[in-house]
Amino acid sequence: MAYEEKTMKSDKLYEGKIINLRIDTVELPDKKYSKREIVEHPGGVAIVGITDENEILIVSQYRKAVDKILFELPAGKLEVNEEPKETALRELKEETGYSTEKLEYLLEFYTSPGFSTEKVYIFLAENMTKGEQELESGEFIDVESYKIDDLLEMIKKGDIIDSKTIIGIYTMKNRLS
Numbered sequence: 001m002a003y004e005e006k007t008m009k010s011d012k013l014y015e016g017k018i019i020n021l022r023i024d025t026v027e028l029p030d031k032k033y034s035k036r037e038i039v040e041h042p043g044g045v046a047i048v049g050i051t052d053e054n055e056i057l058i059v060s061q062y063r064k065a066v067d068k069i070l071f072e073l074p075a076g077k078l079e080v081n082e083e084p085k086e087t088a089l090r091e092l093k094e095e096t097g098y099s100t101e102k103l104e105y106l107l108e109f110y111t112s113p114g115f116s117t118e119k120v121y122i123f124l125a126e127n128m129t130k131g132e133q134e135l136e137s138g139e140f141i142d143v144e145s146y147k148i149d150d151l152l153e154m155i156k157k158g159d160i161i162d163s164k165t166i167i168g169i170y171t172m173k174n175r176l177s
Helices: 086-098 148-157 163-176
Strands: 006-015 020-027 033-038 042-047 056-063 068-072 075-077 102-112 121-128 142-146
Touching: 042 056, 042 086, 042 163, 056 086, 056 148, 056 163, 068 163, 075 086, 086 102, 086 121, 102 163, 121 163, 142 148, 148 163
Parallel strands: 042 121
Antiparallel strands: 006 020, 020 033, 042 075, 056 068, 056 142, 102 121
16 A cells, blocks of 8 residues: 655755755655754766776765765766756766766666655766876866676775665676676
């Protein structure tokens, strides 16, 4: 049976550059009421970029929210009226310098559906051409490439802890199996 909640009222608490925050008052299936804190996020993309050496591109950058440098797939936020594929091509070029004409949709997922609307689309980029990074102001990103078995070991050791990256790497491992 589907237990849906009906939104009775929605109040915007914060509107920011990346996220908005709202509080929804909902009617539950048992006709009681509750509050839901919702983080509105436009969504994003992540790219599994395969080099000519059959390695996967990984960027490393400092993430203030967790106060550490993380190893991640190249990724970025969807802009207004931008299709996920466009975002993937743009972010691949900006963060790594690589471009491609062979971009394939792999999957999509919600990052934290208990409180956020953020959805991430993962793409596979092959036959890439190397160029120069086009980092935005305030971005400081290093790019490396790794064999998939090395990335799987990094996940096991806890060196890679970013969810989109783990999902993308395991998706590629399953695809190659």
